[in-house]
Amino acid sequence: MRKWMVTKLVLVFFLMISFLTYLPVSLVHADYPYDTPLPLQGTLTDEYGNPMKGIELSVVSPRILGYSGGYKDLGSAITDENGHFSMEPFSRYFIDDTSYYSAYITFTVKGYPVIRYLGMGTTFSFQFPKLLNHVEGTVTIEGTNFPNPGLPVVAGMRMTKRDLYELSSTITDEHGHYAMDYIPADFKTYDEEGRVIVTSQETKNDRTYDYKTAFPVAPTTIYGYLQLINGDSIDGTIQIDGISQYVGTSGFVINLGDSNKHHVKFTSEGFVPYETELGSGGPYYIQLDFKSFPPNVQAISDRAPDRNGWYNRNVTVSFEASDNNWYQELKVDLPKVITSEGENQVITGSATDEEGLTGYGSIIINLDKTTPITTAIITPATSTNWLNSATMVLSPKDSLSGVSETEYSLDGGQTWKLYTSPTTFVADGHYSVLYRSIDKAGNSEAIKMLTFNLDGTAPTIHMAEPIEGRYRSVGNLVPNFTIEDLVSGVNLTKTLITVDGQKAQNGVPIPLYMLPLGTHSFKIKTADIAGNEATFEVEFVTYSDMDSLRALVQRFTDEGKITSSVANTLQKKLEQNQLKPFISLIEAHRGKAIDNKAAGFLLRDVKALQ
Structure with a gap:
């Protein structure tokens, strides 16, 4: 947006003017002791003490030639990488036909000009200050509170009545405000306190002192306010000859460039535009009416x-x-x-x-006022409510805002865990799982419960009989064992006992003579209600000897399978170790005095001894 401003230069300067001492014309160059040429060297450092390289330094002296001001260059140098400089000997004072002038050293550091009184010293050192001097103020138009923006402002010092040494410069902002930092000069002035002068007004320079200065309005300037009907100031836009500029609540100041009347249009959002012909002057109070808009x-x-x-x-x-x-x-x-x-x-x-x-x-x-609905299942499915492995699957649904989270609790609702995927349980026990879902609207489902029993441990089989070993084929083998399951319990319908693949029962005697001589396998296969299976197997050997034959003859006799007379004869044969006559006697009475099956068992055992 184009800025209209009063173009008037304001110089803010510090009165630190050197004493200009005039000597009689009869004082000649050779008679002045301070004219002896002297060398100069020194060091420049920044605010942290680091050397400053490449700084150009000049030694000058103000002079007056007739009535025209100027500077006489006396020497120059550039700092090296150590911040050091040196100059050839030169006179500390410049003398013309009528006067002599002190020498000053000048240079620019970080954009800030520096000037120092040199005197008769042969060394000069400078450190950039950590705190710069500061001056600020506000420029307003005389008789109003309108700011004067875009005005050049200079802070400086005079080395002569005609020559201004500029230390800093700026331009007032849209509020007429200016602020400058500078490095103060260091030499004698007319006023040792130093003053800031803006046109005809003066004020002390206290670094942070904010002061106002007034300027008359230029004859080609228009200024005023944009207002409501009730007099309140508003902001908007002023358009002069087709060129627009923003108008703040503090008013407007615009240089028309001439004193003629111009076509001016004022606008502000929500108000009816106002157009008129205005010339320079003011203040003008432009009041705008509301537009008619729907509420x-x-x-x-x-x-x-x-x-x-x-x-x-x-x-x-x-x-x-x-x-x-x-x-x-x-x-x-x-x-x-x-x-x-x-x-x-x-x-x-x-x-x-x-x-x-x-x-x-x-x-x-x-x-969304409806709570989510969560269904829960346990896999694998079971009809007994006992499982040997359990995986819980929670499936929430919400038709509006959608499910935000699903959680479950294993301790009666004291703590809750976030459900993210199917959860597997491994520890045996009775489970009561609480679960619920919350939708994105914050509706929380009523707590539901899922119960199941988990038994992942197989039953334990404790075997007493048979044991691994040798058994004579004459007595009875009585299976003796217990099955234990402390969680779901033993499923008796899944318990099977076999001897060499033939079913047997716990506690029911098995005649050993009915088993073939040799190695036999006794197996138990069982399961608990949860389906965990357990097996147990033991091998034993049946054999015959003379004692088992005598005992078997006696058993068959007691069971009525051999007559007493034949049994006595058979016992005598065994006592005399007459196995062949024993065999012949059995074969002769087989099916008669000796039961056919009993005869077969006796013949099997006796032949095993031959």
Whole structure:
């Protein structure tokens, strides 16, 4: 945006003017002792003591040749990498036909000019100050509080009555304010305190002292205020001959460039534009009328969304209206209570002013009052409510806002865990799992419970009989064992006992003579109610000897399978170790005095001894 400003240069300068001492013409060069040429060297460092390289230094002396000011260059140098410089010998004072002038050393550091009185010393050192001097102020137009923006301002010192040594410069901002930092000069002045002078006004320079200076309005300047009917200042735009400029609440100051009348247009949002012909002068008070617009309506819910942009209970939407014609009465819709669930529901209200203009305002409402529904299953399925492995699968559903999280508890609801994937349980025991889901609107499902029993440990088989070893084929083998399961219990329907693949029963005797001689396998296979299986197997050997034959003859005799007379004869044969006659006797009485099956068992055993 183009800035219009009063173009008047203001010089802010520090009166630190050197004493200019005039000597009689009869004082010649050779008679002045301070004219002896002297060398000069020194060091320049920054505020942290680091050397400053490449700084150009000059030694000058102000002079007056007739009535024209100027400077006489006496010497120059450039600092090296150590910040050091040196100059050839030169006179500390410059003398012309009428006067002599002191020598000063000048240079620029970090953009700041520096000037120092040199005197008769042969060394000069400088450290950049950690704190710069500061001056600031505000320039306003005489007789008003209008700022004077875009005005050049210079802070400087005079080495002669005609020559200004500039230390800093700036331009006033849009508020007429200026601020400058500078490095103060160091030599004698007319006023040792130092003063800041702006045109004809003076003020002390205290670094932070804020002062105002006034300037008369140029004859080609127009200034004034943009206002409401009630006199309140407003901001807007002023357009002069097609060129626009922003107008703040503090008013406007514009240089027209001449004293003729110009076409001026004032505008501000919400107001009727105003156009006129104006010439220089002021102040002008431009008052704008309101435009006729429909009321501005804002729909406001009774609270912020409960969660994630969703409401989880009924919402009341109220309507507030305003009009740029603030004096008009407005008819505004009554509040609406939103009870229907849904996403992106547009709730609209209106307001009508006295002119019949109607404005509308809307708000988007997302309402979900329904809790999620979570189903739970345990895999694998079982009919006994006992499992040997258990994986819980939770499946939540929510048709509006969507499920936010599902959680479960194993300690009766004291602590909850976030459910993210199917959960497997491994520890034996009775489980009562609480679970629930929460949707994105914050609706929490009523707590549900899933119960199941887990037994992953197989039953334990304790075997007493048979044991691994040798058994004579004459007595009875009585299976003796116990099966233990402390969790789900033993499933007896899944328990099977076999001897060489043939079913047997716990505690039911098995005649050993009925088993073939040799190695035998006794097996138990069982399971608990949860389905965990356990097996046990033991091998034993049956054999015959003379003692077992005698005992077997006696057993068959007692069972009535051999007559007493034949049994006595058989026992005598065995006592005499007559195995062949023993065999012949059995074969002779087989099926008669000796039971056929009993004879077969006896023949098997006796032949095993041959």
